[in-house]
Amino acid sequence: MNLYTDSYYIQRIQAGETDCFACLLDKYSRQVYSLVYRIVENREDAEELSQDVFMKAFRSLSSFKGESSFSTWLYKITYNTAVSATRKKKTEWLAIDDSAMENVPEESTDSFFGQVDEKEQLDYLNKALEQLPPDERGLITLFYMKEKSVEEIVSITGLSASNVKTKMYRIRKKLYALMKAMEE
Numbered sequence: 199m200n201l202y203t204d205s206y207y208i209q210r211i212q213a214g215e216t217d218c219f220a221c222l223l224d225k226y227s228r229q230v231y232s233l234v235y236r237i238v239e240n241r242e243d244a245e246e247l248s249q250d251v252f253m254k255a256f257r258s259l260s261s262f263k264g265e266s267s268f269s270t271w272l273y274k275i276t277y278n279t280a281v282s283a284t285r286k287k288k289t290e291w292l293a294i295d296d297s298a299m300e301n302v303p304e305e306s307t308d309s310f311f312g313q314v315d316e317k318e319q320l321d322y323l324n325k326a327l328e329q330l331p332p333d334e335r336g337l338i339t340l341f342y343m344k345e346k347s348v349e350e351i352v353s354i355t356g357l358s359a360s361n362v363k364t365k366m367y368r369i370r371k372k373l374y375a376l377m378k379a380m381e382e
Contacts, residue, residue, distance in 0.1 A: 204268040211259055219256055226269065227252075229344065230276050236339040237280035237332045247283055251276045266353050273346070274354040277336050284332035319377070326376035334369045341366060 202221070210218040230251050235244035254275050262271055327335055340346045340354060351362050 205264065208259065208262060208264075208268060216256075219259075222255075222268070223252055226272055229269070230272065233273065233276050233336070233339055233344065234280045236327075236343070237277070237336045238284055239328060239335075243283065247279055248276075251279050254279065266350075270346075270350050270353050273340065273344070273350075274356075277340070277354050281333050281336060322377040322380045323373065325380060326373045329376055330369065330372065334365070334372075337362070337365055338369055338373075 204222065204225075207218045207221050211222075227248065231244055231248045234247045234251065235241065238244055238247060251272070255272055258275070262268065327338065330338070337351065337355070340351050341348075346354065348359055348362050348366075351357070352359050355362065357365070
C-alpha cells in the first residue's frame with residue numbers, strides 16, 4: 199500500500215535515496231506492462247520493454263519537472279519506447295480503404311461501441327485491435343483502457359489535440375469497419 203504521493207518518492211529519489219524508486223516501480227509496473235503489451239502484442243517483448251521503460255525513467259528522473267503528473271510522464275516514455283520498438287520490426291499492417299470508412303456514419307460507431315460489453319463484441323474488438331498499427335493501438339489503449347484525457351494523450355504522444363481527436367475518430371471508424379466485417 200502506498201502511503202505517500204509520487205512527488206514524495208520523486209523528491210527522495212532526486213535527493214539520493216534511489217531505493218525509493220522501487221515504490222514507483224511497484225505502483226506502475228502493471229500499467230506500464232499492459233500498455234506496452236497492447237502495443238507490441240508479445241509477452242516477452244513487453245516484459246523487456248517494460249524494464250527498458252523503467253530504466254529510462256530512472257535515468258531521466260532528474261529531468262522530471264512536475265509539469266504533468268508522474269504517470270503521464272511515465273506513459274510518454276512507455277508509449278514512445280513501445281512504438282519505437284515496433285517500428286524496428288517492420289511488420290505489415292492491414293490497410294483499410296478510406297472510402298469504406300467514409301461511408302460509416304458517426305452515429306453507427308457511437309452506438310456500436312456503446313454495446314461492446316457483450317462477449318462476442320469484445321472478441322471482435324480484440325481481434326480488430328490486433329490488426330491496427332502499434333501507434334493506433336496505443337492511442338486507443340490510452341483513451342479507453344487507461345482512461346487518459348485528450349490533453350494527457352497530447353502530453354504523452356507529442357501530437358496536437360486536434361491530431362489526437364482526428365486520429366481517434368479515424369481509428370474508431372476503422373475498428374467499426376473491421377468488426378462489422380468479422381460479423382458478416
